[in-house]
Amino acid sequence: MKGFFQLISSGQFLDLFSPFLPLADIALPLAECLGRVPVNDDLRAPEDLPPFSRSTMDGFAVRARDTFGCSESEPALLDIIGEIAMGRPGNELSLRPGTCAHIWTGGELPARADGVVMVEYTHLLDERTVEIFRPVAPGENVIRAGEDFSSGNPIMPARRMLRPQDLGVLAGLGITELKVYKRPRVGIISTGDELVEPDQPLASGKIRDINSTTLAALVTEAGAVPTCYGIFPDNLEMMLAACEQALNQNDILLLSGGSSVGRRDFTLQVLERIEGSELLAHGVAIRPGKPTLLARRGNQAIFGLPGHVASAMVVFYLFVRPLLRLFMGLDADHGLREIQARCAEQIPSAIGREEYVRVRLENQPDQPLPLATPVYGKSGLLRPLVEADGLLVIGRDVEGQDRGSEAQVLCFPEQ
Amino acid sequence: MKGFFQLISSGQFLDLFSPFLPLADIALPLAECLGRVPVNDDLRAPEDLPPFSRSTMDGFAVRARDTFGCSESEPALLDIIGEIAMGRPGNELSLRPGTCAHIWTGGELPARADGVVMVEYTHLLDERTVEIFRPVAPGENVIRAGEDFSSGNPIMPARRMLRPQDLGVLAGLGITELKVYKRPRVGIISTGDELVEPDQPLASGKIRDINSTTLAALVTEAGAVPTCYGIFPDNLEMMLAACEQALNQNDILLLSGGSSVGRRDFTLQVLERIEGSELLAHGVAIRPGKPTLLARRGNQAIFGLPGHVASAMVVFYLFVRPLLRLFMGLDADHGLREIQARCAEQIPSAIGREEYVRVRLENQPDQPLPLATPVYGKSGLLRPLVEADGLLVIGRDVEGQDRGSEAQVLCFPEQ
Numbered sequence: 001m002k003g004f005f006q007l008i009s010s011g012q013f014l015d016l017f018s019p020f021l022p023l024a025d026i027a028l029p030l031a032e033c034l035g036r037v038p039v040n041d042d043l044r045a046p047e048d049l050p051p052f053s054r055s056t057m058d059g060f061a062v063r064a065r066d067t068f069g070c071s072e073s074e075p076a077l078l079d080i081i082g083e084i085a086m087g088r089p090g091n092e093l094s095l096r097p098g099t100c101a102h103i104w105t106g107g108e109l110p111a112r113a114d115g116v117v118m119v120e121y122t123h124l125l126d127e128r129t130v131e132i133f134r135p136v137a138p139g140e141n142v143i144r145a146g147e148d149f150s151s152g153n154p155i156m157p158a159r160r161m162l163r164p165q166d167l168g169v170l171a172g173l174g175i176t177e178l179k180v181y182k183r184p185r186v187g188i189i190s191t192g193d194e195l196v197e198p199d200q201p202l203a204s205g206k207i208r209d210i211n212s213t214t215l216a217a218l219v220t221e222a223g224a225v226p227t228c229y230g231i232f233p234d235n236l237e238m239m240l241a242a243c244e245q246a247l248n249q250n251d252i253l254l255l256s257g258g259s260s261v262g263r264r265d266f267t268l269q270v271l272e273r274i275e276g277s278e279l280l281a282h283g284v285a286i287r288p289g290k291p292t293l294l295a296r297r298g299n300q301a302i303f304g305l306p307g308h309v310a311s312a313m314v315v316f317y318l319f320v321r322p323l324l325r326l327f328m329g330l331d332a333d334h335g336l337r338e339i340q341a342r343c344a345e346q347i348p349s350a351i352g353r354e355e356y357v358r359v360r361l362e363n364q365p366d367q368p369l370p371l372a373t374p375v376y377g378k379s380g381l382l383r384p385l386v387e388a389d390g391l392l393v394i395g396r397d398v399e400g401q402d403r404g405s406e407a408q409v410l411c412f413p414e415q
Numbered sequence: 416m417k418g419f420f421q422l423i424s425s426g427q428f429l430d431l432f433s434p435f436l437p438l439a440d441i442a443l444p445l446a447e448c449l450g451r452v453p454v455n456d457d458l459r460a461p462e463d464l465p466p467f468s469r470s471t472m473d474g475f476a477v478r479a480r481d482t483f484g485c486s487e488s489e490p491a492l493l494d495i496i497g498e499i500a501m502g503r504p505g506n507e508l509s510l511r512p513g514t515c516a517h518i519w520t521g522g523e524l525p526a527r528a529d530g531v532v533m534v535e536y537t538h539l540l541d542e543r544t545v546e547i548f549r550p551v552a553p554g555e556n557v558i559r560a561g562e563d564f565s566s567g568n569p570i571m572p573a574r575r576m577l578r579p580q581d582l583g584v585l586a587g588l589g590i591t592e593l594k595v596y597k598r599p600r601v602g603i604i605s606t607g608d609e610l611v612e613p614d615q616p617l618a619s620g621k622i623r624d625i626n627s628t629t630l631a632a633l634v635t636e637a638g639a640v641p642t643c644y645g646i647f648p649d650n651l652e653m654m655l656a657a658c659e660q661a662l663n664q665n666d667i668l669l670l671s672g673g674s675s676v677g678r679r680d681f682t683l684q685v686l687e688r689i690e691g692s693e694l695l696a697h698g699v700a701i702r703p704g705k706p707t708l709l710a711r712r713g714n715q716a717i718f719g720l721p722g723h724v725a726s727a728m729v730v731f732y733l734f735v736r737p738l739l740r741l742f743m744g745l746d747a748d749h750g751l752r753e754i755q756a757r758c759a760e761q762i763p764s765a766i767g768r769e770e771y772v773r774v775r776l777e778n779q780p781d782q783p784l785p786l787a788t789p790v791y792g793k794s795g796l797l798r799p800l801v802e803a804d805g806l807l808v809i810g811r812d813v814e815g816q817d818r819g820s821e822a823q824v825l826c827f828p829e830q
Contacts (some may be wrong), residue, residue, distance in 0.1 A: 026727060030613070031643075034632045035830040049797070051617050056795050058677065070618055086649070089619035105722065106609055106795075110618045118581030148796045156801050161830035164636060165800035168629030168724055171613040172622075172797065193519055194502035198445070198586040202466050204504035205523045207587075217449045221579060223830075228446075234501070262473065262519060271679035292617045307520065309583055337829060339754065340783040368755040368821055369783050380471050380521075382464070382587065386571050387578035414752060414828060415450040415576035415638075 009396065010354055013294070013319055014332060016280045021299055022329045023182045023251060030170055033162050035223055036180035041158035048146030048171050052090060052108045057141045060100040060122060060130060061113035067135040075123070075131035084110055097388040100130065109142060116141035148334035149173060159330055161223070181329035184224040186320075187246030188215050189258035191239060191267070195231045210309050210382070211256040218316045221413055222324045222335075224252075227239065234263070239270050247274070247300055251327055254320065255293075256305040256312055264291050267304040271295040277302060285353040285396065288379050289315040308379045314356045314391065317410065326343075336410040340370035343407055348400040358388035359409060372409055388412070422700040422808045424811065425769055428709070428734055429747060431695045436714055438597045438666065445585055448577050450596035450638055451612045451742035456573035463561035464587050467505060472556045475515040475537060475545060476528035482550040490538070490546035499525055515545065524557060531556035564588060573689035574745055576638070587715045596744035599639040601735075602661030603630050606654060606672035606682070609721075625724050625797070626671040633731045636749075636828055639667075649678070654685050657682045662689070662715055666742055669735065670708075671720040671727055680704050682719040686710040692717065700768040700811065703794050704730040723794045729771045729806065732825065751825040756787035756807065758822055763815040774824060787824055803827070 025039040055061060062078065070076035074160050081101035090108030093101050100117075101110045109116075115136035123131040128396055149155060149169065156166055162180075170178065188211075195209045196202060212228045219226035227250065232242050234257075246253050255270065257263045271279055281294040288311035293304030301323055305312040317334055326332040341361060349355040359372040372392050377384035390411040394401060401407050440454040471789060476762040477493065485491035497508050498517035505523030508516050508768050515532075516525045524531075530551040538546040564570060564584065571581055577595075585593065603626075610624045611617060627643045634641035642665065649672075661668050670685065672678045686694055686708055696709040703726035710718030716738055732749055741747040756776060764770040774787040787807050792799035805826040809816060816822050 004692055030628060031631060034635050047617075050795075052620065052621055052622075054622075054795065056793055080475055084620075086607060087620050091619070094492065106607070106622070143793055143795050147793075148798050161825065163830055164629050164632035165724075165797065169797045169801055171628035174613055174617070174623055174624040177612040184697045192501060192521070199591040202462075202589070204506070205467065205499075205502050207465055207467075207469075207521070210583045210587040213445060213586035214579050217444060217579035217582045220449050309580075313580065335829070337752065337826070338778070356498045363753070378471060378558055378562075380465075380469065380558050382580065382584045383563050386578075386584055411752070412578065414750070415578055 007283045007290065008281060009285050010318060012323060012388045013281055013284050017323050017332045018293060019296070020301065020326055022321060023184060023327045024180050025179045027177055027179050030167055030176050030178060030225060033167060033178050033180055034164065035161045037159065037161055039179040039181060039329065043155045045149040045153050045173050046174060046175070048151050049149040049169070050143055050145060050147070052213055054143050054337055055103045055105060055107050055109060055116045055141060056143055056279050057116050058104050059116045059119040059141070060117045060132070061095070061103040061109050062100045062115055062132070062136065063095050063097065064115035064136050064140065065140040066098060066100075066226045067115070067117060067132050070132050070135050072133050073131050078130055078132060080128050080130055084108060097294050114142070145254060161330070162194055181327070184252060184324050184327040185250040186219045186224050186226050186252045186324070187250035188212050188219070188226055188228045188254045188256070189242055189246060190231045191234060191255065191263065192231065193233050197231065214309050214313065215254055215256060215316065218313065219324070222321050224324050234266055236266070236269060237271070240273055243270060243274055243302070247297065247302070251300055252320065252323065253300070253302040254305055255303065257307050259291060263307060264304070267293060271302055271304060274302065286314070286318065287350070287353050287355050289318065289356070290353070292319065293405040309382060310358070310379055310385055312384060314352060317354070317391070334410065336413065339409050339411060340369055340406050341409045342367070343392070343401045343403055343405050344371045344373040346390065346400065346403045347374055347394065349398060350383055351399060354396050355394040356391040356392065358384050359390060359392045360387060361389040361409065361411070369406065372407065422513050422698045422705065423696060424438065424700050425733060428696055428699050429737060431709060432738055432741055432747045434711070435716065435738060436744045438599060440594045441597050442592055442594050445582055445591050448582060448593050448595055449579065450576045452574065452576055454596060454744065458570045458663065460564040460566050460568050460588050461590070462588060463566050464564040464584070465558055465560060465562070467560050469519045469558050470520060470522050470531045470556060471558055472531050472533045473519050474534040474556070475532045475547070476510070476518040476524050477530055477532055477547070477551065478510050478512065478527060479517045479530035479551050479553040479555065481513060481515070482530070482532060482547050485547050485550050490548050493545055493547060495543050498591060499523060504639065513566050520688055523640055528588055529553040529557070536542060551754065576745070583678060596742070599667060599739050599742040600665040601634045601639050601641050601667045601739070602665035603627050603634070603641055603643045603669045603671070604657055604661060605646045606649060606670060606678065607646065608648050612646065626727055629728065629729065630669055630671060630722050634808040636737070637736050638743060639739050642738055649681055651681070651684060651688070657716070658685060658689055662712065662717070666715055667735065668715070668717040669720055672722050678722060679719070682708060686717055686719060693779060701729070701733065702765070702768050702770050704733065704771070707734065723739065724797060725773070725794055725800055728800060732762055732806070735773070749825065754826060755784055755821050756824045757782070757784045757821050758807070758816045759786045759788040761815065761818045762789055762807065762809065764809040764813060766812060766814060769811050770809040771806040772809065773799045774807045775802060776804040776824065776826070784821065787822065
């Protein structure tokens with residue numbers, strides 16, 4: 001299987017993930033669940049939130065009908081029968097017609113109260129009597145028991161990473177431990193006789209390993225756990241042993257090395273010889289990223305990434321990240337924010353492959369869409385990546401983007 | 416200082432941060448630097464990247480002039496003097512006129528070579544002779560030494576959180592440890608006689624503490640380190656002791672409790688009595704979030720947040736997050752992605768205050784801007800926060816947004 005790649009489309013590549021399953025789950029305290037995905041697709045409120053009818057204002061809890069028709073010139077006069085102190089049960093007091101009770105924001109309504117008059121619309125005549133200047137409707141300035149989340153009702157959409165407000169709701173409902181999907185573990189192996197570790201001195205003809213550091217950070221950014229196994233020479237037996245070891249400890253293995261045909265064929269041989277593995281993909285019709293390999297061993301995936309880090313990064317965002325997200329219980333998509341932008345210049349592309357062009361985004365005054373300016377550079381260069389904010393997508397059947405045209409941009413994640 | 420607030424604008428509130436300084440720094444291994452901010456504003460390349468002139472293709476390193484004028488019908492004939500194996504010094508070979516050398520992607524060019532012919536445009540006549548079908552220009556299919564980063568040149572823009580590609584560049588340049596700003600520590604204290612811990616049983620009139628969990632997650636999301644000190648009753652001496660303890664261990668203190676006037680005045684008393692503290696703000700002209708307090712003690716900040724978690728969250732994103740970012744060495748802005756969206760319906764607002772309306776965002780087919788639909792709900796409700804994707808901003812001097820008009824939306828961070 002040497003020589004030319006058998007290219008598939010990016011959509012076909014993603015379809016290859018269908019046999020993979022989410023990872024096992026783990027029970028975590030709520031405080032550790034930010035960004036995690038609950039295993040239970042259908043979390044339901046175990047109790048009402050709020051647990052009782054609460055005032056949303058400082059003022060007087062009333063029977064609404066006692067305020068009907070009152071005004072500045074003809075205030076309603078109500079007897080004050082007491083105060084509901086914060087945290088006290090509302091049923092310590094019960095309103096008869098013509099009576100009311102002091103209440104604070106968040107306090108439980110006394111029995112038979114059905115509305116709250118804001119303190120601004122009242123005037124205390126004496127300790128026991130208050131004038132009411134504005135009528136309230138039943139339910140006004142009140143949050144009913146269960147109005148936010150009613151016992152038995154769904155809490156949030158399924159299959160999403162928990163956000164701060166989601167954790168707040170769960171805390172409010174008394175859910176303080178949650179079963180979530182485990183974080184995927186990702187092993188990273190660099191190959192190449194020309195590579196040295198970043199902290200080592202450079203001999204002539206050698207270059208520091210950039211890919212391990214970059215890929216490990218991309219894994220962390222995606223919410224998974226990277227382990228770097230270091231640099232291996234172009235030796236099949238040593239590589240196979242390293243892969244076997246890494247596969248014993250990880251859910252995904254990323255092999256990254258040079259971009260040469262020779263290196264690619266070497267990686268292919270490695271993938272084909274890993275015990276129990278099946279080669280799923282051998283090239284994808286995108287640029288950069290064409291020489292991407294994918295193999296599967298049970299529920300584990302092994303990616304052969306292009307050697308140029310700029311290409312490897314595109315492949316990571318387009319394919320590795322979706323599989324990580326699938327493993328974490330999410331849909332198998334890249335999860336990057338997609339926006340529309342206006343092309344600052346003409347961007348040529350070739351029919352028959354998708355292009356992912358690194359672009360800088362700038363908001364324009366009085367323009368709804370940001371301007372996307374390509375950051376060109378040879379594929380081996382890193383500087384364009386450091387300057388770019390995202391990837392502009394040019395479809396497979398499009399010859400390019402005109403200057404001023406709208407295009408889709410996948411934004412790099414915010415840090 | 417009871418009763419009405421003395422409102423300042425959100426811009427004036429942010430101006431109050433000018434006396435605050437970034438935190439101290441800490442040296443970390445590169446692998447731990449994702450999302451951190453380098454202390455050195457002016458990181459420069461200590462060496463060239465790449466360290467030598469490299470081929471970007473598999474093929475033959477040549478003297479470009481030896482290929483000038485060649486074609487399919489009149490190929491240039493070159494003598495092969497050897498191969499530059501991966502990781503070997505290029506100067507093991509030196510090209511005389513009419514000679515070339517095998518080279519691989521990433522390999523160092525031999526002495527006197529200035530271009531690379533792709534293997535696709537060559538034909539091997541025998542082991543020592545190759546036909547070249549296409550001329551190359553000097554520098555073609557080559558990345559020059561220092562072409563990506565030249566020794567002494569700036570590496571990346573100052574004052575930003577490091578991204579995976581930034582770490583890759585630093586690794587490539589041999590920088591494996593970096594001084595970065597420390598993560599701010601944030602103490603969180605909830606107040607209210609009505610509150611119980613989320614894992615405790617609910618007595619009548621009690622409600623679980625939602626704010627501690629939500630605020631801690633917001634702190635984590637911003638890249639800082641939260642510590643929750645639990646729930647304190649409305650007792651001035653106990654609160655003061657708790658605040659003093661928390662201030663000994665944190666850079667920022669968040670006090671959150673009920674939204675009542677009484678609770679607000681209580682928090683104000685606490686802030687005024689903390690030894691060495693100075694009250695900087697006492698209300699801000701935004702909705703929600705008006706009853707926000709800010710005090711300063713040296714380089715520490717104490718926020719009195721509105722009691723409703725929906726309001727506290729807005730205040731966190733608008734004000735706490737910018738100060739956290741300042742402490743981390745960034746500009747004192749919210750750091751949320753700002754996009755333009757189209758209003759799905761009319762959204763009224765009041766002159767004299769900024770409004771932050773929770774909205775759901777939906778991409779529309781063939782429309783450049785997403786549709787922003789307000790998720791209304793009483794300010795004490797959490798469900799609108801769970802359903803919302805961001806905050807639509809309505810300016811201070813605007814009466815609202817018309818249906819179909821464009822508006823700015825601050826997107827909640829991606830998880």
